[in-house]
Amino acid sequence: MIEVSGLSKSFGTKAALSGVSFKAKKGDIVAFLGVNGAGKTTTMRLLVGYLSPTAGHILVNGYNPAKDRLPVARSLGYMPENNPLYPDMTVAEYLGFIAGIKKTTPDSTLIGEIGLDSYYHSPISFLSRGYRQRVGLAAALTGNPSLLILDEPTTGLDPVEQDVIRSLIKRLAKNKTVFFSTHILSEAEELATRIIILSQGKLVYDGPKPKGRGSVSALFKKSIKQHLNP
């Protein structure tokens, strides 16, 4: 479903990613881990076709997002970092807009499951951060995409809302390939089936999630340490 090989991206002289390769198949829930500036957001932007790679190849459902962005966009749902929305729109207008572009209609079942029905006609600017996050998630899931890319979906939320968003992802992302980035290692432990760790733009771990409580945290610390002090 996703094949990434030798992926590099530079901004001017600064290399954000160098030679990253990985694969993901249907049903994988992949946690993207790394410290700030490791290249997680850049990788996600490359996967959706927002950025073009400096070198390397990406295939999403057989299409190269840098060249064939539209067929890729038809099969994915994306929630960028900080979840940008149109604050002047109501939830209904925003989800209607997203559904209109995806040539579908807003899914009332999904809206109910996400818990947005009582805020459906409220302006987005009136919503709390947690509910805005739900709107972003609903928008990403509109049209039932087979691939979900979520850039730090729980950042900035209180622990209760973090739990809500996590359980929504777990429940609604069934039978989908999910890529999500996070700084909360327990979140990766709870949601992921696979872990990818990036450090300074390089892939330092790609494999199944280790078993056991605290194992992701230990793996993360070990991988980063090994990369920085070989």
Next chain:
Amino acid sequence: MKPLIKKELGAIFNSPAGVGVIVLFGVVASFLAVKDIFVVGSGSLRPFFALLPWVLMVVVPALSMRALSEERQSHTLEVLLSLPVSEEAIVIAKFLSLAATSAIALVLTSAVPVGLAFLIKLPLAETLLSYAGMYLFSLTAVSVTLFFSACFANQILVFLSAAFLLFFTMGFSLDLLSSFLPRSVQDILYPLSPLAHLPLFQKGVLDAGDCIYFAATIVLFLWYAVLSLKRRT
């Protein structure tokens, strides 16, 4: 494209600033027309149509500056470009909604010619074609502003760049230029000015060359806007 146009029109007409600019334009432009009629004592709309491009040069960039720059600044462009919609469709949708807004703004000034028509015999073809010329000028200003809006996230920078480029090119057709530019340079620059393509409209003559000039300028800047949007990396 329909959801994009609906969103754009909603963004303009739900915003106090957008509505304020349109209404203010209607009031100022109507005042300018009335001033010529009652203060100067001329029953012609020619002075009004001669002045209108200078007002539109400021109003249209003010209305259009946020179109793409706001999407860039608030990072909603990233959401938009992850959806199955092409860069061409985004630019055309923005253009069409601003074209509709410009038409509404120009219609707001029509009270003056309609009122005048009750008092004197107003040349219909001249008046309608003058409005057509003003509309083409407005669409040109929209496309120029959209291009800068695709380039910069800062709306003030977009407004200043668009207004300056329009002012600069409009200056090519002013007599002021002939005092310090060689004739050969003037001959090259004059046809590039949008003002050089309005007089025939104001005389009630529809000239294919003038229409081609406006159409080509609009398409050129819209194409540059698309290219700028595609070169986001």
